Amino acid sequence: MKRGGPFFRILAAVLFLASCSGLPPLRPVGDPDLERTRQNCLLPFLKEETRLIHSLQARLPDGSGTSAIGITVADPAARTVRLTLMTLEGFVLFTARLDTERLEIERAVAPFTDEAFARSLLGDVTLCLFAPGASPETAGLDEKNRPACRYRQGSGTYTDVVLAGPGQWEIRLYREGTLARTVHATGLNEHGLPKKLELAGHGPFPYRLTLTLLSGGPVRLESRSDDLTPEEEDLP
Amino acid sequence: MLNRKRFQKFAWFGKGIRTGLPLAAVALALLMAGWADSWDSIRRESEQVRSIRARFVQRKHLPILARPFVSEGRFYFKTPGSVRWEYAKPVPSILLVHQGRARRYVRGNGGWVPEAGERLQGMQMVMEEISAWTQGRFDSNPRFTARLEAGRPARIVLVPRDPSLKTLIARIEITLSPEKRGAIRSVKIVEGKDAWTTLEFTRAEHNLPLPERLFLDPGEAVP
Numbered sequence: 001m002k003r004g005g006p007f008f009r010i011l012a013a014v015l016f017l018a019s020c021s022g023l024p025p026l027r028p029v030g031d032p033d034l035e036r037t038r039q040n041c042l043l044p045f046l047k048e049e050t051r052l053i054h055s056l057q058a059r060l061p062d063g064s065g066t067s068a069i070g071i072t073v074a075d076p077a078a079r080t081v082r083l084t085l086m087t088l089e090g091f092v093l094f095t096a097r098l099d100t101e102r103l104e105i106e107r108a109v110a111p112f113t114d115e116a117f118a119r120s121l122l123g124d125v126t127l128c129l130f131a132p133g134a135s136p137e138t139a140g141l142d143e144k145n146r147p148a149c150r151y152r153q154g155s156g157t158y159t160d161v162v163l164a165g166p167g168q169w170e171i172r173l174y175r176e177g178t179l180a181r182t183v184h185a186t187g188l189n190e191h192g193l194p195k196k197l198e199l200a201g202h203g204p205f206p207y208r209l210t211l212t213l214l215s216g217g218p219v220r221l222e223s224r225s226d227d228l229t230p231e232e233e234d235l236p
Numbered sequence: 237m238l239n240r241k242r243f244q245k246f247a248w249f250g251k252g253i254r255t256g257l258p259l260a261a262v263a264l265a266l267l268m269a270g271w272a273d274s275w276d277s278i279r280r281e282s283e284q285v286r287s288i289r290a291r292f293v294q295r296k297h298l299p300i301l302a303r304p305f306v307s308e309g310r311f312y313f314k315t316p317g318s319v320r321w322e323y324a325k326p327v328p329s330i331l332l333v334h335q336g337r338a339r340r341y342v343r344g345n346g347g348w349v350p351e352a353g354e355r356l357q358g359m360q361m362v363m364e365e366i367s368a369w370t371q372g373r374f375d376s377n378p379r380f381t382a383r384l385e386a387g388r389p390a391r392i393v394l395v396p397r398d399p400s401l402k403t404l405i406a407r408i409e410i411t412l413s414p415e416k417r418g419a420i421r422s423v424k425i426v427e428g429k430d431a432w433t434t435l436e437f438t439r440a441e442h443n444l445p446l447p448e449r450l451f452l453d454p455g456e457a458v459p
Contacts, residue, residue, distance in 0.1 A: 051302060055327045057342065064352035067329065067342045071300050082300055088329045088342075089321070089362070090296045090307070090433045109404075214326050222302040 022177025023158055026140035026148055033147070037139045041149035041161040044169045044185040044194050045131035049075040052129075052193060052216035056085070059208040068093065070211065073219065074129050081125055085112070098122045124209065127173055128183055128197050132159035169194075178202075191217040272390030272412040275375060281418040282372025288313040288419075289459065290440040299430040310458060311437065317367040318451040322458070333363040334451040341454040348454040369410060369420060380408070389414045389421060416440060 029037065054070045069090075073082045078099075085094040094112035096105045103119055111117050132151035142148040148162040156177070162170040164184070171183040179202050187195035197211040271281045290311045295304040307327075312320035319333040328343035341348035368376055375382035379401060380394040394408040406426045413419035419442070423435040449456045 051300075053305065060352070065342075065349065066352050067327070067340075069305070069327070071298065071305070073300060084298060084300045086296070088307075088323060088327055088340075089331070090294060090305075091362075092298070092427065092431065095300070219302075 022179075023150070023160070023174055024143045026138055026142060026150055026160075028140045029147070034139050037147040037163065038136060038149060040147070040163050041136060041139070041169075042131050043188070043192065044161075044171075046074055046076045046129050047192065048077070049073065049219045050129075050191070050193065050216060051219050051222065053214045054197075054211040055214055057210045057212075059210075061205040061207055069214075070125075072125060072129070074125070076130050079130070081122055081129070083122060083125055094118070094121075096122060098126070124181065124199055124201070127159070127171065127181055128185070128194075128199060128211070132161065132171075136161075189213060189216060193217070271417045272384075272414075273386050275372075275384060278374070278384075278390075278412070279372035282370065285370060285418045285442050286315050287444055287446045288370060288440060288442055289444055289446065290437045292438070293436050295434045295436075297430070297432050297434075312446055312450055312458070313367065313370050314446045314448075314451065315371070317364060318448070319363045319367060320451050320458075321363065330454045331363065332451050332454065333367075334448075338363060369423075372418070374410065413440070416442075418442065 050073070052070075052072045052074070054072070056068045056070045058066050058068070060066070067088055068085050069088060071084045071086075074080070080100070081098045083094070083096055083098075084092060086092045092107055093109050094105075095107040096103060096112075096118055098104075098119075103115065103122065105112070105115065105118055108118065112121070132153055136149035137152045139147070139149045142160070142162050146162050146164060148160055151159045151161070153159060156175060158174045160170075160172040160174070162172070164170045167187050169183075169185040171181075171185065172179060173181040181202065182200045184198040185194035185196070186198075189195055193213060193216045195213050197209075197213075199209040199211070201207045201209075272278055288311065292309055292311050294307040294309075296307075297304050307323050308325055309321070309323040311322070312318075317333065317336070319331070321331040321333075323329045330341045330348065332339050332341070340351040342351060343349070365377065368374075374384075374392045374394065377394075379398060380396055383393045383395075385391040385393065390412045392410040392412070394410070396402045396405055396407075404427065406428060409424040409426070410420055411422045411424075413421040419440045420437055422437065424432060425435075426432045444459070446459065447456070450458065
């Protein structure tokens with residue numbers, strides 16, 4: 001067993017390297033920097049159940065653009081997301097709930113009626129809001145010498161969180177060694193929520209989503225509208 | 237007694253008030269009441285409206301929201317069917333409807349950015365409906381039953397006939413202005429038990445000269 005140990009470790013390393021052969025390498029850093037990097041990689045993600053309202057601009061594969069308002073209530077501990085999309089005029093296009101992997105569409109107009117489309121949309125929201133894991137599989141410096149964390153999420157799926165600059169993060173999702181999504185998160189509000197999220201979907205049907213935070217904060221700090229005067233209702 | 241003598245010379249004034257007030261009230265009632273008492277009178281008054289400029293506050297109520305989502309903007313209408321629906325906040329955007337074509341623009345870094353046209357068919361239908369309402373044609377859409385509830389303010393309730401449309405809109409309640417003839421005070425679009433939108437119109441002005449460019453060019457300076 002003792003003799004077999006190094007062999008298995010090498011085999012595991014080879015298999016690991018093979019499985020992330022398409023991923024950019026992360027160079028190791030010293031221990032003090034490593035811990036700081038690990039902590040900073042978690043900063044743009046939700047820490048507790050949070051309600052967010054975004055204005056959303058989508059640039060679709062055909063080059064056209066469209067806008068909407070997105071309302072999200074997401075709980076990272078329970079891994080639940082409730083999402084409502086409505087037009088700028090307030091007509092609801094889509095309401096759904098994702099409970100870990102179980103998707104429930106409550107209301108939808110085309111193209112949101114398609115379950116695969118809806119699941120992909122909620123997957124994008126999850127990528128933007130939930131930390132890919134409690135601690136990274138590895139951390140170091142990326143190809144541009146920026147601190148980065150790499151999380152493994154099942155076979156063939158990896159998420160890199162790169163500290164792209166002061167108040168800036170780059171989140172990269174790889175599937176089977178291929179870059180599938182990139183998210184740029186910029187600035188944090190008083191509750192630690194990114195003020196702007198720019199998501200790019202890569203592949204045969206590339207698209208871009210820009211989410212600008214209109215309001216957002218922990219659900220536990222909210223008061224319901226019943227307690228509000230009309231003046232306090234104003235959002236954002 | 238002293239007081240009675242002292243104020244005798246003003247008695248005509250009191251008498252005038254006693255007789256004049258009811259007369260004024262009757263005159264005012266004749267002037268104001270009735271414009272919204274029947275479909276014919278609503279249509280007659282609304283047909284006098286050739287253009288509208290108003291401000292609006294929109295409140296969206298949804299179960300997912302802790303408090304209503306509030307938007308504000310301006311509304312312009314010109315017969316026969318030109319609409320400029322302009323949000324100032326929270327997301328600056330403009331929906332223009334002119335000669336049967338709807339276009340939406342969103343404020344970008346470099347100015348107004350047009351949106352995909354084919355996705356605006358639904359909004360075009362809604363704006364055409366609003367145009368019809370401003371002309372008093374509340375009962376003209378065969379997809380809705382229209383009920384007029386007379387009173388002050390008078391209210392019109394539209395209910396979809398088609399069950400599939402009912403899943404999207406349960407009913408629409410339009411409250412007419414008791415103060416301003418031919419004007420709509422508010423619209424409530426009820427989507428379900430916990431989901432509805434209210435639009436409250438204020439500072440409505442009728443029959444102002446509105447240039448055609450207002451309904452063509454998002455950058456046109458609004459009057």
